Ligand SMILES: Nc1nc2c(c(=O)[nH]1)N[C@H]1C(S)=C(S)[C@@H](COP(=O)(O)OP(=O)(O)OC[C@H]3O[C@@H](n4cnc5c(N)ncnc54)[C@H](O)[C@@H]3O)O[C@H]1N2
């Protein structure tokens with residue numbers, strides 16, 4: 001019953017439903033033959049059948065307290081005014097918690113409630129009702145009672161209950177064996193010395209870890225070259241040894257993208273291409289009644305592809321469904337445009353600012369794996385929508401708990417490497433806290449404060465008239481807000497140059513040279529304003545600088561452009577030059593402050609930051625980056 005359907009741009013839900021029902025008809029979603037495993041090794045496995053208790057727990061009447069076991073009727077009539085005496089060894093028997101009750105006893109008196117008149121005689125002032133402080137047979141588990149139902153995911157507590165109920169082993173669904181086939185001639189194993197064009201093969205490790213976290217068993221295959229015959233051979237052997245086969249990548253339409261053809265040669269392709277971004281060129285196929293999925297090569301696409309299509313298959317094969325993610329409603333802090341026709345999955349940072357949860361989108365490229373590392377959640381922009389405007393409300397699927405999001409300090413504004421150090425020490429000192437920083441330039445940060453989307457903003461804006469930092473900008477952008485400017489660092493700004501300074505660039509005036517190309521920062525960035533100020537001061541016309549219009553968004557991006565040879569010079573901080581082993585010519589020292597609305601000053605969001613900024617270890621670590629002076633770190637420079 002082979003059928004080959006080529007579908008492009010199907011909504012992913014429709015593609016998944018179609019695929020699951022096709023696999024279901026083939027019997028490909030049935031769990032395999034159950035395996036008998038020891039109860040103590042069953043964590044994360046799924047029970048193949050209901051499990052019943054073989055014995056009761058406790059299986060004898062047990063004392064629940066340290067004290068004396070008694071017959072309850074012997075204690076009747078004991079009152080404060082007429083205590084009752086019992087003979088130890090005849091009417092009262094010493095027991096410890098967990099001991100079986102002596103024959104004939106049906107109650108226990110706690111040792112604290114007993115008065116020893118003599119070593120063998122006690123006095124009590126309260127009667128003990130039947131079964132007082134006794135754990136009777138089957139109080140916890142009654143023999144034959146069901147401990148867990150079929151298709152139940154075994155948790156630590158279940159292991160305890162199984163063993164207490166006398167169950168030493170149980171039948172579980174086999175873990176689906178998932179073969180992972182990395183393909184691509186450019187791939188090399190981690191740890192290899194890299195040549196240009198080499199790509200470290202990390203996807204199969206990441207995808208394998210996802211498979212294992214869902215309960216599957218990952219079988220990682222050797223890298224296959226982009227060659228149809230070897231791909232087909234490895235695919236055939238993978239199908240024989242696994243329950244599910246994933247081929248990463250070669251899913252799109254490049255000259256060496258053979259994945260779909262290889263699946264077709266051995267079986268059938270049901271879907272090629274879904275209307276999602278990332279993850280578009282996913283291939284859903286089948287060989288010998290087993291699911292075979294072509295996973296796109298870009299890491300974010302690969303991750304999303306697995307989450308959307310492989311996770312449900314693995315869970316279905318284990319008799320369950322994937323646990324749903326929690327969601328929250330969030331205010332979108334920046335416009336997010338999306339094309340109509342595709343459902344886009346935008347990774348976002350989240351933080352609770354005032355009474356709203358604010359979502360700030362992060363880089364969208366399918367190759368930016370760090371966007372997933374940094375993400376607190378994902379917003380899905382529906383297929384028929386053009387996106388969200390700043391201020392709109394959107395539903396976010398959460399990667400972190402609402403509690404963690406409430407513990408996050410949101411800083412939006414200019415980028416500085418010391419913020420990473422701050423984030424690290426914040427976590428060390430306050431394990432529950434997170435610093436979430438979005439880099440939108442100094443002006444962007446102050447504007448975010450105006451819209452109430454951040455707890456503070458990092459800013460270094462030079463006022464060209466006064467030569468003073470930040471104050472006039474704050475007055476202008478936040479005229480009616482009470483804020484404080486608290487210094488974080490002073491830092492050296494200068495020219496970032498290729499190693500060894502091959503072009504002999506020593507000052508700003510050199511940027512006018514014909515043989516020198518420049519990389520600039522985006523408009524609104526403090527560094528851009530600084531550049532324009534310095535050019536004005538020295539009477540250097542911007543249009544004489546080659547590359548003045550070449551804009552990057554961070555100091556590190558400027559340094560990367562220089563490192564890559566895309567530019568000879570850029571203005572940025574010394575730390576960025578040091579990080580990439582580049583040369584640096586110092587030009588000015590500038591002040592980088594945190595602009596903090598006073599209404600947040602006494603909240604943990606800010607107080608924790610200030611406490612960390614005061615730590616000598618924090619300051620020492622920032623100085624190690626190079627080009628920093630922390631003489632005023634934590635000092636209030638100005639208040640409105
Ligand atoms: N002309 C078109 N080009 C592309 C299209 C398209 O529709 N038309 N789709 C784009 C989209 S969307 C995606 S996603 C990618 C998917 O490409 P492939 O699945 O064919 O993957 P490759 O091109 O082989 O690799 C992409 C990228 O990922 C790296 N990679 C691959 N495997 C690994 C691995 N195991 N570990 C780490 N990195 C890996 C690979 O080296 C490439 O850099 O296609 C677009 N192009």
Ligand code: MOO
Nearest residue numbers: 278279280301366
């Ligand atoms: O799947 Mo691709 O990520 O849409 O770039």
